[in-house]
Amino acid sequence: MDATMALKHDPRALLRALFEAAVRRAQPAHVLPAWLPAPPRGRTLVLGAGKASAAMAAVVEAVWPAHRPLDGLVVTRYGHTPPGVGGGRITVVEAAHPVPDQAGWDAAQRMLALTQGLTADDLVLCLISGGGSALLPLPLPGLSLADVQAIGRALLLSGASIDEMNTVRKHLSAIQGGRLAAACAPAKVITLAISDVPGDDPAVIASGPTVPDPTTCAEALAIVQRYGIEVPEVVRVAWRSGQWETPKPGDPRLAGAEVHLIATAWDSLCAAAEVARQAGLAAHLLGDDIEGESRTVGQVHAALARSVARRGQPWAGPCVLLSGGETTVTVRGPAGRGGRATEFLLGCALALQGEPRVWALAADTDGIDGSEDNAGAFVTPDTLARARAVGLQPRAYLEAHDAYSLFAALGDLLVTGPTHTNVNDFRALLVL
Known part of the structure; x- marks a missing residue:
């Protein structure tokens, strides 16, 4: 009308x-094409997570030169894959949000496996949007999916801000808080992000899987204590010792990574x-x-x-x-x-x-x-x-x-x- x-x-x-x-x-079809880089000398690997990731992947497939190598995996929320999307060069997986499930865990493991063998001639194009924190639940060793689910539910009910929730999530994850980008080294990593967070901090969007993390284990511990959230003893031990610290600004594995906010x-x-x-x-x-x-x-x-x-x-x-x-x-x-x-x-x-x-x-x-x-x-x-x-x-x-x-x-x-x-x-x- x-x-x-x-x-x-x-x-x-x-x-x-x-x-x-x-x-x-904020539609990917409207904002994404202008941000796509030129194809690299090597392969192009597309990785992504979030409620918009399937739609973003569809745009990349439609625009990317048919004769240039392209493959990858993105994970979105159940029911958030646009009609007709899927079955192409980029695999689309659906998983649970806001409380993660086994499908998200399996997708995160597959995603990390795809980063093996990348070279400096390769490009990793990361498509990130809100919801990615729950959709990539790959707990650190010693944690179960049930542990992460229980902590996630408690955070959702606590009144914690998104920054606080994602600080905790990053220090429980083997893929978030810059760890995905670190796994991609020495390939070039370019992240195209649709921001769903106040302030548009790329380190907070989807818990920043490709962005150096300025937050610390000590901050994560303080947050769960502030809101009275119970965590397993293995978490407390790891956070107190700093054992589960994330890649920080200045980490050489993330030195060449780029992040572009394409919609806010x-x-x-x-x-x-x-x-x-x-x-x-x-x-x-x-x-x-x-x-x-x-x-x-x-x-x-x-x-x-x-x-x-x-x-x-x-x-x-x-x-x-x-x-x-x-x-x-x-x-x-x-x-x-x-x-x-x-x-x-x-x-x-x-x-x-x-x-x-x-x-x-x-x-x-x-x-x-x-x-x-x-x-x-x-x-x-x-x-x-x-x-x-x-x-x-x-x-x-x-x-x-x-x-x-x-x-x-x-x-x-x-x-x-x-x-x-x-x-x-x-x-x-x-x-x-």
């Missing part, structure tokens, strides 16, 4: 148009802002690296939107407020269904208190909010009234971390299916 018509007839349609523009800007949350927010402006709306970008408790961030966004709607400060309406980043949900006790986006929205709706001029959308750009089937949801001026009219108590759903169920009952979920990219959270508040 044309954005101007959407504004005139359906604020939800406009919000969805903004989200679709953000996702479109900021790029996508700018694309959404342009659609809003074409519809005659001012667009204000609040930031692409907003973190914190999802419900609290929702409350802050609501307070700002109410100020715009009621006082024309700090901006006049009509306008759109856009933001990105990665919020967290700290779960205490049993949890219902939901993810970061829906919890943000329910916190936002409660703080908006039925403000008649404000609509909102929040969604994950990968098309999956947490582990549910929705990308996100919508808030309308009558969200709270409609919920209460059918006997639902919004605050009770928020306290139970069950925002999905409330928005599902109202028919307000945004369901897109996997988008085959991932630049993390997208949030838009429309003030008319």
Whole structure:
């Protein structure tokens, strides 16, 4: 739908148009070809992990010269392989996310095996996107898959930031934290990354398998202690001694490695802002690296939107407020269904208190909010009234971390299916 018509007839349609523009800007087919290097004298090995890796691999296969050597392996989340992709020169494997499984472990072992025998004439093209941390679970010696799964679940429920979670993951892994690039030496390593992390630090994206790691075993130990996460004794011993330290900046095995960010949350927010402006709306970008408790961030966004709607400060309406980043949900006790986006929205709706001029959308750009089937949801001026009219108590759903169920009952979920990219959270508040 044309954005101007959407504004005139359906604020939800406009919000969805903004989200679709953000996702479109981060599509591998749109951003990847310009970053491909020239073929090397030797072989080209493609390795990758993340929710966008299968789509990225498909672009490489389509563009790479048919007469030049090309092979490799990428691993993506179950259901995130685009239709028609697979069976070509690059093998695509699917595995579990956010809690890893045996398929991911097997894929990581195969990936390391493919690096054997590389020479200085070869090129390793690494296709990295969000989700790669869980999709390449190759534990260090002495750890089992069950150990890594238990630590991963505890991290997801702890409220730890993505930087903290990935610091821990890197110091449990035989492939992350720069270890994959080290295994590829002496081949040239070029990483093309789609960023899903606040700040766009390549060492954090997918736990940085091809990037020197500035974090330490001591930091990983401090994080699990801070959040009360139990780890096996073998982990504590290895971390205290520094035995499981990762390759650091200056490591000669990573000296020639290159990393290029080909899509970021900021790029996508700018694309959404342009659609809003074409519809005659001012667009204000609040930031692409907003973190914190999802419900609290929702409350802050609501307070700002109410100020715009009621006082024309700090901006006049009509306008759109856009933001990105990665919020967290700290779960205490049993949890219902939901993810970061829906919890943000329910916190936002409660703080908006039925403000008649404000609509909102929040969604994950990968098309999956947490582990549910929705990308996100919508808030309308009558969200709270409609919920209460059918006997639902919004605050009770928020306290139970069950925002999905409330928005599902109202028919307000945004369901897109996997988008085959991932630049993390997208949030838009429309003030008319």
